[in-house]
Amino acid sequence: MPSTLAPRHTRSINALAARRPATNAIRGPQSALTDFLASHNISAHQIHQEHQRRLREAQQQAAQEAGEADENKENESDPGDEALERKKRKRKEEKAIMKIKQSKEFKRRKFEEKNKKRQKGAGDDDDDGDYDDDSIARNMLYKKAQPMPGQFENCEICEKRFTVTAYSKTGPEGGLLCTKCSKELGKEEKKQQPKKRGPQKGKRWQRENDRMMGDVKPGAKSLVDICVRKVVANIADIEEFGDLPQTLLDRLSQVLSQKRALDPRTLEFFLQADSSKITIYDAAKLETDDFEKIFSFMPELEDVNLRNAGQMKDEVLLYMLDHNPKIRHLQLGAANLITNKCWLQLFQKQGPKLESFKTCNLDAALDDSAIEALVHHCPNLQRLKLKKCWQTTERSIKCLTSLPSIHHLSLSICPDTSADTLSTLITTIGTPLETLSLESFHNADDTTLTAIHGTCTKLAKLRFTNNAICTDAGFASLFSNWPNPAIPTIDLCENRDIDNQNPDGPAETPIGLASMGFQALMTHSGSRLEKLNVKACRHISHGALLRVFDHEKHTYPVLRDLDLSFVAPVDEVVVTAIFRSCPKLEKLAIFGCNQVRGRDVRIPAGVAVIGMMDAQESVVVEGGWERG
Amino acid sequence: MTVRSPTDSTPAAGIDSASSSISPMTNPSPFVTLISSDGFEFHVRRSAACVSGTIRRMLNTRSNFSESVTGVCHLENLNAMVLEKVVEYFYYNEKHKDSRDVPDMEIPSELCLELLMAAEYLDT
Numbered sequence: 101m102p103s104t105l106a107p108r109h110t111r112s113i114n115a116l117a118a119r120r121p122a123t124n125a126i127r128g129p130q131s132a133l134t135d136f137l138a139s140h141n142i143s144a145h146q147i148h149q150e151h152q153r154r155l156r157e158a159q160q161q162a163a164q165e166a167g168e169a170d171e172n173k174e175n176e177s178d179p180g181d182e183a184l185e186r187k188k189r190k191r192k193e194e195k196a197i198m199k200i201k202q203s204k205e206f207k208r209r210k211f212e213e214k215n216k217k218r219q220k221g222a223g224d225d226d227d228d229g230d231y232d233d234d235s236i237a238r239n240m241l242y243k244k245a246q247p248m249p250g251q252f253e254n255c256e257i258c259e260k261r262f263t264v265t266a267y268s269k270t271g272p273e274g275g276l277l278c279t280k281c282s283k284e285l286g287k288e289e290k291k292q293q294p295k296k297r298g299p300q301k302g303k304r305w306q307r308e309n310d311r312m313m314g315d316v317k318p319g320a321k322s323l324v325d326i327c328v329r330k331v332v333a334n335i336a337d338i339e340e341f342g343d344l345p346q347t348l349l350d351r352l353s354q355v356l357s358q359k360r361a362l363d364p365r366t367l368e369f370f371l372q373a374d375s376s377k378i379t380i381y382d383a384a385k386l387e388t389d390d391f392e393k394i395f396s397f398m399p400e401l402e403d404v405n406l407r408n409a410g411q412m413k414d415e416v417l418l419y420m421l422d423h424n425p426k427i428r429h430l431q432l433g434a435a436n437l438i439t440n441k442c443w444l445q446l447f448q449k450q451g452p453k454l455e456s457f458k459t460c461n462l463d464a465a466l467d468d469s470a471i472e473a474l475v476h477h478c479p480n481l482q483r484l485k486l487k488k489c490w491q492t493t494e495r496s497i498k499c500l501t502s503l504p505s506i507h508h509l510s511l512s513i514c515p516d517t518s519a520d521t522l523s524t525l526i527t528t529i530g531t532p533l534e535t536l537s538l539e540s541f542h543n544a545d546d547t548t549l550t551a552i553h554g555t556c557t558k559l560a561k562l563r564f565t566n567n568a569i570c571t572d573a574g575f576a577s578l579f580s581n582w583p584n585p586a587i588p589t590i591d592l593c594e595n596r597d598i599d600n601q602n603p604d605g606p607a608e609t610p611i612g613l614a615s616m617g618f619q620a621l622m623t624h625s626g627s628r629l630e631k632l633n634v635k636a637c638r639h640i641s642h643g644a645l646l647r648v649f650d651h652e653k654h655t656y657p658v659l660r661d662l663d664l665s666f667v668a669p670v671d672e673v674v675v676t677a678i679f680r681s682c683p684k685l686e687k688l689a690i691f692g693c694n695q696v697r698g699r700d701v702r703i704p705a706g707v708a709v710i711g712m713m714d715a716q717e718s719v720v721v722e723g724g725w726e727r728g
Numbered sequence: 729m730t731v732r733s734p735t736d737s738t739p740a741a742g743i744d745s746a747s748s749s750i751s752p753m754t755n756p757s758p759f760v761t762l763i764s765s766d767g768f769e770f771h772v773r774r775s776a777a778c779v780s781g782t783i784r785r786m787l788n789t790r791s792n793f794s795e796s797v798t799g800v801c802h803l804e805n806l807n808a809m810v811l812e813k814v815v816e817y818f819y820y821n822e823k824h825k826d827s828r829d830v831p832d833m834e835i836p837s838e839l840c841l842e843l844l845m846a847a848e849y850l851d852t
Contacts, residue, residue: 319825319828
């Protein structure tokens with residue numbers, strides 16, 4: 101505090117006494133900084149005062165100039181030399197206007213005015229340009245000088261008094277606005293600007309979506325596709341689909357499910373009383389009432405496919421059994437609220453009629469006894485798919501051997517099943533099989549492959565994935581001299597050795613689908629192969645890939661979809677060779693093939709390459725090899 | 729494309745200037761006529777109309793359908809509004825045959841379900 105200052109500062113305090121209040125005046129608390137500044141004879145108050153004085157002086161000067169202009173005005177009322185004065189004044193004004201016209205501010209204003217005009221869409225554009233210039237300049241000349249920052253002013257809209265800052269906005273009448281009104285004005289201006297990014301983002305998403313699905317064909321989308329998209333985009337405004345054919349309903353169900361737009365309201369579009377089929381790919385939002393509506397509304401149902409039916413309860417399934425006696429094909433996904441007892445009832449009552457039964461992602465029910473009931477009561481079953489039904493054990497797989505007429509079998513249950521059980525299963529029921537899918541059976545070994553080789557002769561689809569025991573020699577002998585005709589769809593992904601210490605696997609006897617097996621596979625099925633997945637079969641060598649995709653010796657006339665992700669030896673040379681030897685290729689997946697650089701690969705038009713390192717590059721696709 | 733309304737007494741305005749681009753078909757006329765259920769006639773370049781699988785099969789000279797002889801297709805289940813949009817799509821498709829990232833054609837939302845049915849019927 102000044103009164104308690106140390107004696108050595110006394111002199112300076114005295115020197116300042118004229119400008120400062122009495123040193124012994126009582127003051128409130130002060131900050132340490134004020135204290136420190138005071139000890140060096142610096143006063144914030146004084147600085148503030150001086151700033152105010154400078155502002156005042158500036159204002160006075162401005163007022164004086166304005167006054168001079170006024171004086172000039174008064175002069176003109178003088179009766180003598182009136183004409184002369186008027187001429188003089190006019191010259192002065194013209195000079196001032198000329199000056200203003202050259203200033204930047206004038207150009208900015210003129211630009212704004214023009215924009216405003218254009219927005220209004222006024223027809224008279226250029227003819228009054230000169231007149232406009234003059235009026236703008238005159239406006240600027242005679243406009244009231246803007247208050248300087250730091251001054252008080254009344255807001256033009258709300259009349260409140262506020263401090264003018266550099267950010268204060270000009271109102272509609274030219275006055276200044278307070279902070280609050282400025283903000284609101286800014287908001288409105290933002291609203292008026294049209295949003296530009298929205299549709300572009302959607303378009304980009306759609307394009308990437310198409311690319312991931314392998315659709316990058318040049319040219320316009322089909323009219324059906326365009327319309328389906330349009331319908332889905334306007335689904336909120338649609339009241340009914342009318343009599344759409346089943347293929348279109350299926351497509352709409354897919355797209356609506358993808359957009360998570362299948363709810364009780366949209367479900368009603370799919371209910372067609374005389375139809376025998378319903379397919380809902382995402383039934384997660386449907387509840388008991390909705391399911392019962394499906395079954396009561398469509399008594400002719402023969403084919404029911406409800407995926408993600410997480411809210412489907414016992415009562416719904418019993419309701420279905422009561423109302424829909426014709427059901428032959430049943431697919432239920434993730435129906436975890438259905439109990440074992442109810443599954444048993446289903447097989448007992450509907451079993452003889454069931455021709456296909458598919459289910460997946462069941463954690464709580466469908467145990468061995470239910471599978472036994474299925475096998476016992478469904479003698480006509482032709483298709484069976486059990487995926488991730490975790491209550492089942494090896495016993496279920498053993499009892500599947502008594503399914504006499506099964507044509508399509510897909511299993512992804514009980515990964516610990518022994519190789520013997522699998523071999524017995526295949527040798528017993530394998531002969532009529534057209535589809536065989538065995539996923540993640542960790543104990544399967546070469547005897548399983550031998551069983552397939554020896555039994556199956558009608559396969560059109562083969563899947564055998566995620567195994568680290570079967571050897572390359574085993575795969576090679578599976579595909580060598582196999583009476584089974586060439587297979588269009590093959591999925592042998594993740595057949596490789598797993599050993600952190602030795603990532604390349606044993607060199608002498610390669611594990612999984614490696615060079616020999618891959619060559620044998622392509623020799624056997626190449627002529628009719630449409631879809632091949634050898635993801636993560638990482639022991640296939642570079643040489644084997646080049647031998648297989650040598651366009652002078654082999655071409656794969658119908659191969660559309662190829663997944664070589666995580667096959668490390670794949671590089672630009674291999675990819676180019678693939679493009680040359682697969683004329684019908686639509687989609688190539690090469691995730692994790694780090695040797696492929698987008699900039700070095702010329703991708704033929706119409707081929708979607710996904711998972712390439714330089715993702716941006718792969719979007720820009722050039723024309724390429726002559727294909728045909 | 730030229731359109732003639734059913735009440736129009738004058739003969740069809742004929743073939744527009746684009747007729748100089750001869751279609752690759754061996755058929756004498758590079759243009760075909762599509763007639764909507766309410767009698768509107770649309771004269772469309774044959775190559776564009778053949779975007780539709782149904783029309784292509786109708787006009788196939790080997791099929792000997794009456795359409796292939798006369799070059800006139802009666803599309804009884806399409807009204808003029810829908811058929812006009814379909815014809816617009818034919819030309820849009822032909823125009824963008826080889827370009828990439830084609831912008832979707834604008835479709836009024838009230839027409840999209842009818843157009844979907846038409847597209848399914850016409851196999852486009």
